[in-house]
Amino acid sequence: DSGVTQTPKHLITATGQRVTLRCSPRSGDLSVYWYQQSLDQGLQFLIQYYNGEERAKGNILERFSAQQFPDLHSELNLSSLELGDSALYFCASSRGQVNSPLHFGNGTRLTVT
């Protein structure tokens, strides 16, 4: 058990809809990362937060947004969903220091129909 909790485990929704994925980091970790895993793109970094502030942005679409709350949990919001957004979305957390390992949750599998 990594200590990172993601909910829900599975999500099935229709095109055009909006969903929210939630992540609770490991106790004591200040940094939260979101990754998208798909068969064709592999693991793509989306965004990183550190203690409530956005710190790094990757290949995140404008239809997607995220935030980290004062209690350090994070939410990833996906809107105007398309079929191509179907993927496994991982949250990871770390202490936020250089070389700190990332601890991954078990992911949320999103299926857009």
Add this chain to the structure above:
Amino acid sequence: GDSVTQMEGPVTLSEEAFLTINCTYTATGYPSLFWYVQYPGEGLQLLLKATKADDKGSNKGFEATYRKETTSFHLEKGSVQVSDSAVYFCALSDRRGGSNYKLTFGKGTLLTVNP
């Protein structure tokens, strides 16, 4: 930008065989290097890491050496077990700043070990 290239899978071996999964990287700075493993239905777990040239990371019988001259970090294990069946990801860090830190992953290599 930074990138990681690892050997295409899948890799299928018999138990007790020798394993090598190749990984090379491109980075603008001086990254740290990692191997993560993903078991079915789970998230990624850190397997080993190396933070500077010639460092050897090791864990659970797996090893990888940070080779700056060849920009490589190949994963090896002398005798694989069925329980090693998983997807293996090579990754590098972006060390631009202490809290501004992310990992770039390779596409993953599926390893299947048969009894």
